[in-house]
Amino acid sequence: MTLLILAYLGGALTILSPCILPVLPFVLSRTGQPFLRGRLPMLAGMALTFAVVASLASAGGAWAVRANAYGRIGALALLALFGLSLLLPKVADTLARPAVALGNRLAGRAGSNGEASASPWGSLLLGIATGMLWAPCAGPILGLVLTGAALNGASVSTSLALAAYAAGAATSLAAALGLGGRVFAAMKRSLGASEWLRRGLGAGVLGSVVIIGLGADTGLLARWSASGPARLEQALVDALHKDRPAPQAANEVPAPGNGMLLAANDTRVGFPTPLPALPVEGRLPALDGAVQWLNSPPLSREQLQGKVTLVYFWTYSCINCIRTLPYLRAWADKYKDQGLTVVGVHTPEFAFERSTDNVRRAVADFRIGFPVAVDSDYRLWRAFHNSYWPAAYFVDARGNIRHHQFGEGDYAKSERVIQTLLTEAGSRTVAGDVVSPDAAGAQAAPDLHNVRSEETYIGYSQATNFASPGEVRPDASRQYTVGKLLLNEWGLSGQWTVGPEQATLDRADGTIRYRFHARDLHLVLGPAANGQAVRFVVTIDGKPPGKSHGADTDAGGNGAVTQTRLYQLVRQAGEVGEHTFEIRFVDAGAQAYAFTFG
Secondary structure (H helix, E strand, C coil): CHHHHHHHHHHHHHHHCHHHHHHHHHHHCCCCCCHHHHHHHHHHHHHHHHHHHHHHHHHHCHHHHHHHHHHHHHHHHHHHHHHHHHHCHHHHHCCCHHHHHHHHHHHCCECCCCCECCCHHHHHHHHHHHHHHCCCCCCHHHHHHHHHHHHHCCCHHHHHHHHHHHHHHHHHHHHHHHHHHHHHHHHHCCCCHHHHHHHHHHHHHHHHHHHHHCCCCCCHHHHHHCCCHHHHHHHHHHHHCCCCCCCCCCCCCCCCCCCCECCCCCCCCCCCCCCCCCCCCEECCCCCCCCEEECCCCCCCCCCCCCEEEEEEECCCCHHHHHHHHHHHHHHHHHHHHCEEEEEEECCCCHHHHCHHHHHHHHHHCCCCCCEEECCCCHHHHHCCCCCCCEEEEECCCCEEEEEEECECCHHHHHHHHHHHHHHCCCCCCCCCCCCCCCCHHHCCCCHHHCCCCCEECCCCCECCECCCCCCCECCEEEECCCCCCCCCEEEEEEEEECCCCEEECCCCEEEEEEEECCEEEEEEECCCCCCCEEEEEEECCECCHHHECCCCCCCCEEEECCCEEEEEEECCCCCCEEEEEEEECCCCCEEEEEEEC
């Protein structure tokens, strides 16, 4: 119910955003029509189409996005015809008869009594076409709904939330229609005003078609709206979730933006703080539903009775998960004879992480010996009501969840929880010290004091701070350029196709540039679609990295993408500062997913 309220209020706030401006001329074109036959069908068509398209996109992924792109083209053509029939009725009369008839029905041609006759079917069709073009700013509320759908799967609750969002927007647009109706009536009382109003609406419709066709509705207007309605939406989220704990919660969830770094990243040894009481937060869910188990036969909840269990959700390209793995390995080895079972649950973020072969390779590369459940269908993720990578759930010998940890860090406290639960279970040989594993490469602890750059996705579904001129052209090959960048801005150069998750280089010698401030820079990369390795060269401020090269490059910046995973490309030696990173791909086919820092 809270999500439905949030979705409705978020939709209602859309009217305050510049992103809604291209839709208003289509809505206001129904101003002079009766509510039940003209305005209501149009609003209903808009809301229904948006909810259906958004549901398909959240469930179907890239194919639904491409289908919607074709639908937008058809809708633009239809509404351009509608605008012409409003602006130049004499020209419209000379068009082919089927097109004229459709335009007349959409326009609500005047009847013999001089009043506009409204066709509810024409208004509904106009609303459906407008809904195909409607791309409201994806602020915190709509992002919450769509992210939940992507992670947890499409469901009735997702469709209801999207419908509530659309209904909220339709409500605010109906209010705009009421105000527009009064302005329309006043102008109509003036001689000749109705014809000029008709032409003005026609010009507005055509102008909106041009704006949407050029992508300004999702580009420039979206950026203008980022600091207004988005803040109001975030305030609503905060207000309605105030004092509500996170799932299975007792400790604080890290703020979004820089992955899952915790402020309490305490790895010190020898200075333990008092461990608070460990209340029961829930029961261990059933562990069935995994696609496959690695390093072990399938484990059940019943098999784990009498043992202390640590259930760890991770995904192999997540830098926060990678940096936690040395501690998981150390705990599994240290406490295996004292009653601890570590169970890894690999739940994918990107599509390539759904491959069991890729997961098996990552398990071997990270030297993971404990059991791993391959949760590519998100069944264990949903059973735990989990929302984070990484996430650890600490289960006592009676099957009760007693503690959880979202994000990396706070390792000493986590190990003391393990020691407490083992002691409760009757172990008499539990050591009181904590591990301090020696990790290298991407698994080494981050330099938190110098991290000024945040996790950045390259696919258009979550991309931020993209600085190449002309904006992203979704799912289409395009030549990009990039110039001078501000801190945390990035851009592409060369011929690229940007998809929802990644950008793919269509021709050799393409580059990605990022202005960053952090000790470590990582980039999730994949080889060509046919598996062919892709060579690359990294520079920092236009020069080879030298001693600041990462684990996957040499001092000259040379490296190769041989499999889809996270690559450490920079580890600054000496004083950490702000620099411009560039990676140039010698071969075509490279796939780039996301930057992370440490």
